[in-house]
Amino acid sequence: MTKASMAGDIQPRQALPIEAQEAAPRGSALRRVLQSGGGVVAACALLFMLLYFYQGDAGLNLGSSWLIFALFAVSVDFLWGYTGVLSVGQGVFFGLGGYCYAWMTVPIVFDAPVTSNASLLGCLAAVLVPGLVALLVGVLSFHGGFGANIWVFTLALGLLATMLGYSATGVFGGFGGINLIPPLSLTIGDWTGTVGWGVPVYLTVACVLVLVVMALRWVLTSDVGLLMASIRDNEERSQYLGTNVNLVKLAVFVVSSMVAGLAGALCAGVNSTISPDVMGFGLSLSVILWVMIGGRGTLFGGVVGCLAMMLLQWQMSGSLAGFYQLVVGGLLIVIVLTRSGGVVPFTVHLLGNMADWIRPDGRRGTAR
Amino acid sequence: METFVYVSMNALMAMSTLCLISLGFWVVLTQLGIFNFAHGEFVMLGAYGAVAMHVWRLDPWLSVFVGGAMMAILGCILAFTVMPRVVNRPLDAILLTWGLGLVLQQLVELLSSKQWLVKSPIQGSLVVLGASLPPYRLFLVGACAALVTAVLLMMRYTRFGLEMRAAFQDAEMARVNGINAKRVTTVTFVSACTLCGVAGALIAPLVGVYPGMGSQYLTKTILAVVMGGPASVTGVLGGAALIGGSESALSAATASMAASASVIAFAVVLIRMRPSGLFVRKEVADLLAPKAMK
Numbered sequence: 001m002t003k004a005s006m007a008g009d010i011q012p013r014q015a016l017p018i019e020a021q022e023a024a025p026r027g028s029a030l031r032r033v034l035q036s037g038g039g040v041v042a043a044c045a046l047l048f049m050l051l052y053f054y055q056g057d058a059g060l061n062l063g064s065s066w067l068i069f070a071l072f073a074v075s076v077d078f079l080w081g082y083t084g085v086l087s088v089g090q091g092v093f094f095g096l097g098g099y100c101y102a103w104m105t106v107p108i109v110f111d112a113p114v115t116s117n118a119s120l121l122g123c124l125a126a127v128l129v130p131g132l133v134a135l136l137v138g139v140l141s142f143h144g145g146f147g148a149n150i151w152v153f154t155l156a157l158g159l160l161a162t163m164l165g166y167s168a169t170g171v172f173g174g175f176g177g178i179n180l181i182p183p184l185s186l187t188i189g190d191w192t193g194t195v196g197w198g199v200p201v202y203l204t205v206a207c208v209l210v211l212v213v214m215a216l217r218w219v220l221t222s223d224v225g226l227l228m229a230s231i232r233d234n235e236e237r238s239q240y241l242g243t244n245v246n247l248v249k250l251a252v253f254v255v256s257s258m259v260a261g262l263a264g265a266l267c268a269g270v271n272s273t274i275s276p277d278v279m280g281f282g283l284s285l286s287v288i289l290w291v292m293i294g295g296r297g298t299l300f301g302g303v304v305g306c307l308a309m310m311l312l313q314w315q316m317s318g319s320l321a322g323f324y325q326l327v328v329g330g331l332l333i334v335i336v337l338t339r340s341g342g343v344v345p346f347t348v349h350l351l352g353n354m355a356d357w358i359r360p361d362g363r364r365g366t367a368r
Numbered sequence: 369m370e371t372f373v374y375v376s377m378n379a380l381m382a383m384s385t386l387c388l389i390s391l392g393f394w395v396v397l398t399q400l401g402i403f404n405f406a407h408g409e410f411v412m413l414g415a416y417g418a419v420a421m422h423v424w425r426l427d428p429w430l431s432v433f434v435g436g437a438m439m440a441i442l443g444c445i446l447a448f449t450v451m452p453r454v455v456n457r458p459l460d461a462i463l464l465t466w467g468l469g470l471v472l473q474q475l476v477e478l479l480s481s482k483q484w485l486v487k488s489p490i491q492g493s494l495v496v497l498g499a500s501l502p503p504y505r506l507f508l509v510g511a512c513a514a515l516v517t518a519v520l521l522m523m524r525y526t527r528f529g530l531e532m533r534a535a536f537q538d539a540e541m542a543r544v545n546g547i548n549a550k551r552v553t554t555v556t557f558v559s560a561c562t563l564c565g566v567a568g569a570l571i572a573p574l575v576g577v578y579p580g581m582g583s584q585y586l587t588k589t590i591l592a593v594v595m596g597g598p599a600s601v602t603g604v605l606g607g608a609a610l611i612g613g614s615e616s617a618l619s620a621a622t623a624s625m626a627a628s629a630s631v632i633a634f635a636v637v638l639i640r641m642r643p644s645g646l647f648v649r650k651e652v653a654d655l656l657a658p659k660a661m662k
Contacts, residue, residue, distance in 0.1 A: 086459050140640055149643075151462065152594050156636045159587050160629055167625040281583075285466060292463070325474040332467025336460045337453055 029221040036217040037210050039300045044206040047307060057198035061270070064205040066310040068266045071209045073290040073302030075259035078216050080288070081297035082225070083252045084232035088151045088284055089158030093134060093257040095165070095279035097126035097264025102178040102274050109171055119185045123265045130261030131254050138250040150253075158281055165276025177275025184269040201270055208266065212259055213299055219255075220299070228252060232297075289328060292335050295342025304343055371620075373499035379616040381505050381574075384512035386585075386592060386612035387605050388567045391519055393589045394604040395560040398536045398658045399553045402454055402461030406469035407589060408582025410561055414439055414568020415577045416476065419484045428489035431569040439565025443558040451557060469582065477579040488573035508570055515566070520601065532556055537656060588612070591635045597645015599656040606647035611635060 044067065051059035076090050103109045104122035141153040165172040172178070184204060185194040195201045219225060227248050230238040239245050268274040277283075286309070294305025309328075316324045340346070389411060396404045404410075417435025421428050450468070454461040488504040495501075523529035534542040535549045535556075542549045575581065588611055596607020611631060618627035638646055644653030 086462070088462075140636070149594070152590065152639065153636060155587065155590065156632050159632055163625055163629045163632075167623070167629075285470075288463065322474065322478050325477075326471055329467040329470030329474060332463055332470070333450065336464040336467070337450060 029218070032221050033214050033217045036299060037214040040210045040213045040303055041206075043300075043303055043307065044202075044209065048202060048206075060198050060202040062314070064202045064270050065267065066307055067202070067205045067209050068263050068270065069287070069290075069310065070303040070306040071205075071212060071266070072260055072263040073287050073294070073306040074209070074213055074216065074299055075256045075263065076287045077291045077294075077296065077299055077302040078220075078259070079252055079256035081291060081295075081299075081301070082220060082228045082232060083249055084235070085249055085253060086151055086288075087154040087253070087256075088281065088288070089154035089161070090257070090260055090287060091281070091284035092154075092158050092161040092279045093130040093260040094264040094267070094283065095161065095274070095276065096130045096133060097261030098268035098274035098278065099172065099178070099264075100125040100129045100261065101265035101268040102181050105182050106178055106180065108173065108178055117187045119182065119269065120187075122269075123184075123262065126261045126265030127258045128261075130264070131258040134254045134257030135250070138253040142246040142250045142253070158279065158284060161279040162276060162281075165279050172276050173274075175275070177273055177277070178268075179273045181268050181272045181274065183272065184266070205266055205270065208262070209303070212262070213303075216259075216299060224248070224251075229297075286328065289332055291342075293331065293342055295344035295346070298342070298344045301342050301344040308343070369497055370499040373497050373501070375617055375620045377496075377499075377501055377505060377509075378620070379613045380509050382612035382616035383609040384509050384516070384612075385567065385571050386588060386608040387516050388512045388570075389564065389585055390589045390592050390604050390608040391516060391601075392560040392563040392567070394593055394598060394601065395556050395563075397593065397598055399532075399556045399560075400451060400454075400461070401456040401658050402458055402465070403590065405462055405465040405586065406472060407465075407564065408584070408586030409469040409472040410439055410442075410564035410582070411568040411571075411585050412476070412577075412579065412582040413442065413472065414565030415486075415572040415575075415581065417565065417569045418486045418572035419577050422484065422486045428487065428573075431486075431489075431572065432566055435565040435569030435572075436562045437565070439568075440558055440562040443561025446561070447554045447557045455553075469586075473579045473582065481579060483576040483578040485576060486572045504573060508574070511570060512567075515563070516605065519563070523601070528552075528555075536658075587632075588615075591632065591639075595635045595639050595646055597642075597648030597653060598658055599645060599648045599653040603645040603648040607645070610646070 047063050047066070048060070051063040055062070072090070072094050076087075079085050079087060079090075101119075101122035104125055105118045137153055137157055138150075141150040166175065183194055183196040184201075185192060187193075195204045220228070227238070227243055230241070230243065231245055231248060235245055264274070264278070267278070287306075290305035290309055291302045292305065293308060294301030294303065312327070313324050316327070334340075335342075341349075389407075392410070393404060393407050396402065396407070414435035417438050418428070418431035420426075420434060421431040446468075450464065454464050488502065490502075490504045490507060492503060493500040494503045494506065523532060531542070531547045531552050534545070534547055535552045539549045539553075542552075589608070592607040592611040593604050594607075595611065596605070597603025614634070615627055615631045618630060621627070644650045644657065
């Protein structure tokens with residue numbers, strides 16, 4: 001089935017499917033899942049060393065919030081890179097997840113928030129509530145074959161959420177947002193584990209990231225993953241073949257939003273603050289850019305793109321902060337114009353070419 | 369009575385400016401088959417034409433020409449460099465124009481990040497039915513109405529308008545019939561940019577001019593165009609009038625934030641119920657809707 005969809009003659013180049021498919025490692029499903037997990041572990045370890053040696057524990061706190069954004073980027077790549085659905089309001093689900101965590105742990109909306117295991121319940125709510133909202137928006141935009149313009153609905157959602165976020169001060173905390181959110185913790189019986197600072201936070205977030213990437217990779221190696229790729233590559237044809245396109249899109253959208261919500265909850269727990277800012281288009285656009293830079297349809301690309309841009313933003317803070325936005329906009333333009341597939345597919349392509357060069361029979365082929 | 373005059377005047381103004389702004393957006397949508405996310409920044413740049421006149425103490429009426437000319441030049445540059453690369457690639461175009469808007473906004477931000485209040489060219493006040501209105505608002509309503517009418521007449525009755533509509537409907541068939549569709553597309557894109565610039569310069573005295581001002585116009589325009597129906601100009605103008613008018617009228621009754629939010633929610637429901645557009649018949653929409661909408 002992959003072969004058939006790859007051989008499709010009217011391949012829209014904008015979806016960049018061929019490069020993306022090259023990036024998928026070959027081998028059995030379990031091996032692919034382990035490989036993708038290993039890649040993320042390597043990236044996390046590299047970042048850990050970099051930040052720990054330069055900045056110590058403070059650097060690790062910074063790094064864990066980067067990994068949270070990387071998790072968010074992975075969720076967007078799952079939706080956009082594998083199913084071809086471009087949502088321009090994913091930040092809403094991230095923010096909503098953060099707020100769910102805050103509402104469960106800080107007495108701002110509910111007078112007496114849950115006391116035992118509030119953090120865990122917060123994370124649970126942060127997965128479920130964005131999932132429900134995504135279900136609603138997804139039904140609105142996909143039901144009856146309306147899917148081509150999901151970005152209109154997500155645009156409206158983003159607008160509504162930011163308006164609500166800034167005006168409903170009792171619920172969202174106004175411009176300052178909700179502060180003093182307790183850190184992530186877990187209570188089992190009498191034992192309570194809290195991750196508040198430095199290495200434990202970094203390790204927790206990295207573990208969540210690795211597990212989520214492996215779970216998503218597992219979905220992608222299953223038949224559902226093939227359906228997703230076929231929708232991305234040629235929606236009409238997969239509909240003719242009997243795929244319930246709208247249902248698959250809806251499911252992927254909901255799952256992606258749930259992961260985004262989880263990332264938001266981690267963000268609130270680690271940074272102990274959440275503001276309506278994150279629901280705006282700034283973050284939604286940034287995450288699209290991270291995925292574009294890293295490479296659509298690779299999962300790992302989202303992590304790479306996010307960490308690279310975060311490092312850049314970190315280096316450009318201060319007097320250069322104004323120019324960072326210029327770089328962001330310029331990169332968007334350049335990537336679209338050059339139709340670049342991103343860093344990860346490019347590297348894989350390069351490695352494939354090198355492998356062809358050193359092939360013993362001397363037969364040189366393209367990486368494809 | 370006074371309140372009624374105020375409210376209806378504000379609604380009229382919102383309607384006419386949004387119609388003018390949506391027209392430029394719609395032309396780009398139909399001709400290039402893309403949603404121009406840098407549209408709000410185009411309007412913002414036009415408004416900075418008025419700021420320039422204000423700063424250099426020149427005749428404020430010149431701002432319309434300066435804003436228009438500035439955007440015409442930028443439109444020319446874009447029409448010959450980036451825009452042809454994303455024709456009929458809607459998703460890529462959204463990302464590209466979004467990035468473009470970000471760059472334009474940030475460039476202006478680096479030059480001057482403060483909010484400018486521009487003096488309006490017509491001072492004084494006019495008493496209509498017991499309500500004192502600033503005459504510039506009245507002028508603005510007239511100017512927008514005149515511009516929109518002029519564009520419509522041009523599209524309906526001139527040779528170029530005919531070529532434009534032909535290229536809208538079927539660029540390939542237009543080329544077969546000897547129309548230089550590429551040239552038509554370029555010229556219409558530049559004119560649409562100019563229109564944005566003029567609109568920005570016109571509304572500058574009534575709103576604060578700051579680098580991020582474009583985003584509110586962009587989202588309203590997108591909702592108006594999609595809701596009204598991009599297949600025909602009636603749909604676009606109807607959608608713009610409905611969104612602009614209802615938002616302005618509602619904000620007289622409740623907080624402006626609540627008014628905007630309810631208008632957005634209302635628009636989403638309408639888009640969902642009538643995907644082809646509120647003011648466009650389905651048969652027409654099936655034939656003429658831009659590719660980006662299908």
